[in-house]
Amino acid sequence: MTQDIFLLIEHIQGQVSDISYIMTAAARKLAQKEGGSVIGILLGSGAEHLKDTLAVDKVIYCDHPALAEFTSDAYERTLVSLLTEYSPRAVLFGNTTLGADVSSSLSTNMEFPIVSSCIEVTESGSLISQICGGKIMVESQLADKTTLITVNPGGYKPEAGQSDSTPETIKFSPPDLENLKVKLSQYIEPDIGDVDISQEKVLVGIGRGIQREDNIELAEKLAELLGGEVCASRPVIDQGWLPTSRLVGKSGKTVKPNLYISLGISGATEHTEGVIDSKTIIAINSDPDAPIFDIAQYGIEVDLFDLIDPLLEQIESVKNESSG
Amino acid sequence: MTEIVVIARLVPDLVEELEIAPSGTALDLSWLRVIINEFDNHAIEQAIILKERSGATVTIISPEAEGVEDMLFTTAAKGADRLIKLTGIGEEKPTNLSLAQTLATMIKEMNPDLVLNGVQAHDDITGDLAPQLAQLLDMPYVGYISGVSLDGGKAKAYKEYPGGILAEMEINLPAVLGIQSSEEPPRYVAISKVRQMMNSTSIEEIQSSELETESGVVIKRMYLPEAAERAEMLEGDEKEVATKITSILQDLGLL
Ligand SMILES: Cc1cc2nc3c(=O)[nH]c(=O)nc-3n(C[C@H](O)[C@H](O)[C@H](O)COP(=O)(O)OP(=O)(O)OC[C@H]3O[C@@H](n4cnc5c(N)ncnc54)[C@H](O)[C@@H]3O)c2cc1C
Numbered sequence: 001m002t003q004d005i006f007l008l009i010e011h012i013q014g015q016v017s018d019i020s021y022i023m024t025a026a027a028r029k030l031a032q033k034e035g036g037s038v039i040g041i042l043l044g045s046g047a048e049h050l051k052d053t054l055a056v057d058k059v060i061y062c063d064h065p066a067l068a069e070f071t072s073d074a075y076e077r078t079l080v081s082l083l084t085e086y087s088p089r090a091v092l093f094g095n096t097t098l099g100a101d102v103s104s105s106l107s108t109n110m111e112f113p114i115v116s117s118c119i120e121v122t123e124s125g126s127l128i129s130q131i132c133g134g135k136i137m138v139e140s141q142l143a144d145k146t147t148l149i150t151v152n153p154g155g156y157k158p159e160a161g162q163s164d165s166t167p168e169t170i171k172f173s174p175p176d177l178e179n180l181k182v183k184l185s186q187y188i189e190p191d192i193g194d195v196d197i198s199q200e201k202v203l204v205g206i207g208r209g210i211q212r213e214d215n216i217e218l219a220e221k222l223a224e225l226l227g228g229e230v231c232a233s234r235p236v237i238d239q240g241w242l243p244t245s246r247l248v249g250k251s252g253k254t255v256k257p258n259l260y261i262s263l264g265i266s267g268a269t270e271h272t273e274g275v276i277d278s279k280t281i282i283a284i285n286s287d288p289d290a291p292i293f294d295i296a297q298y299g300i301e302v303d304l305f306d307l308i309d310p311l312l313e314q315i316e317s318v319k320n321e322s323s324g
Numbered sequence: 325m326t327e328i329v330v331i332a333r334l335v336p337d338l339v340e341e342l343e344i345a346p347s348g349t350a351l352d353l354s355w356l357r358v359i360i361n362e363f364d365n366h367a368i369e370q371a372i373i374l375k376e377r378s379g380a381t382v383t384i385i386s387p388e389a390e391g392v393e394d395m396l397f398t399t400a401a402k403g404a405d406r407l408i409k410l411t412g413i414g415e416e417k418p419t420n421l422s423l424a425q426t427l428a429t430m431i432k433e434m435n436p437d438l439v440l441n442g443v444q445a446h447d448d449i450t451g452d453l454a455p456q457l458a459q460l461l462d463m464p465y466v467g468y469i470s471g472v473s474l475d476g477g478k479a480k481a482y483k484e485y486p487g488g489i490l491a492e493m494e495i496n497l498p499a500v501l502g503i504q505s506s507e508e509p510p511r512y513v514a515i516s517k518v519r520q521m522m523n524s525t526s527i528e529e530i531q532s533s534e535l536e537t538e539s540g541v542v543i544k545r546m547y548l549p550e551a552a553e554r555a556e557m558l559e560g561d562e563k564e565v566a567t568k569i570t571s572i573l574q575d576l577g578l579l
Contacts, residue, residue, distance in 0.1 A: 101468070105465055107456070116451055132342060134549065141544060184494075188482070245488065252488060293554055300565055311566040
């Protein structure tokens, strides 16, 4: 085993995902402690240039038509062969639709221990993970063999893993990628929807705390008074109460409004990663321990149904005063 | 007939206050209220949808926990055919790898076409269960799935990417899929129907093999997040709070 820290560079449709930069920043911390280099693994087809913006020391690049876009089977076969040859100290994967498809099965296949949901590496080289929707933190240490780590956003800004200096490339020959059991047929672009929430200046985010479809109207009224739109957390979308184009977070959109008012949203990391760059966040939640209060500037511990009517009245009366 | 196996687990209810066990390295499970993992619930729904669409036998396997029988009978009321409780789980949460090993031994004998599981569970720290199980069963795995159809020896599944993009994947069967959301929201069943099931169906119990609770990664401690920079909490009765919010909105230039 070497002391090098590897990371799987994620790219979709020719774009390097932010998580790759975030992992680079985390890997750098770990490499400082372990004394190795930071090495990016890039799998693709004619995609070597994607390494150019990453602040890694080297990139191991493997080129094959079957690696053009991500599929779990082709990636896993390649990674097994690559990690067997290089035997790094640790390998970072995004806890994402790409990374999570291969990291856990690789860990089983290669008998490498795995740690989930890491957001930060401390000065002493400990891994800090966040689980239970952000309500529990876990501090752990690398095992005494190659350790796999899945990384959540939140601990590092993507800029911390970016660089202008092009890293050196090492070419890696692909293994046999015939008879794959998983194939990508096509990408399906989302319905654009009636509004693009990523462009809105004011958003009212609705969570499971809204309880019933009928109640969404209350949030819409609030949004309308402020010249904004409503968006939602996953459970509201999964109920079919609002279209997917209004989903905020990991599997939805990233939004950056001047004001985000969250109504009955707990603040799970999969949601907050999509709202963290809002200028001001006002969170309304009846649970004083809700993690949403950790990222909000203003918080109100209250049953939203008790607050919403007086709030709508207040806003209306101020608006009437200023227009009258 | 198509054989579908669903793994459904109970996880801590995050609405409750969570506590750390005296060991300092695990959740205190003794008073914890558990509920079905939301994504496993979607996996169950997806299995029932597939059964209704083209016929299948649906088996649900759940590790024992407080309330697991009620959960299993509820799945029967929705249309599940066979209910299995995995016993011998012990006080501490086992690693996903050792749980996957026990499950793999059981599932191999069932010879399923499709194994469904929620894509993640919020209390997992040792990787995800479904891909580990897939590896042990020597089946392909694809996760983050919302929508599945079966056709001949293949599954067509929609995998979610950020920003609402879907990847249509073709997967050779048998396969393991990690479900993010079912095509329709999980259905509601009346308590009376669940009670009927309690009288007409039975739960098989299968003893798990010895389970590991340590993975090689050293857990040094578990702790509640330190209140770093908490929000400024607005206090007062609803009217007062409404006034405070309104003045913040004015300061932001929104009114
Ligand atoms: C792979 C993956 C991807 C995901 N992607 C996303 C994503 O893109 N976006 C997303 O949002 N989630 C996503 N999730 C789900 C995420 O983990 C959480 O489950 C989800 O964000 C929780 O939504 P919520 O806060 O609305 O619901 P809950 O967590 O159930 O919280 C409801 C909140 O409402 C509060 N509440 C209840 N009643 C009231 C009341 N009367 N007044 C005030 N407050 C009240 C409660 O205190 C609670 O805090 C993803 C999960 C996974 C595993």
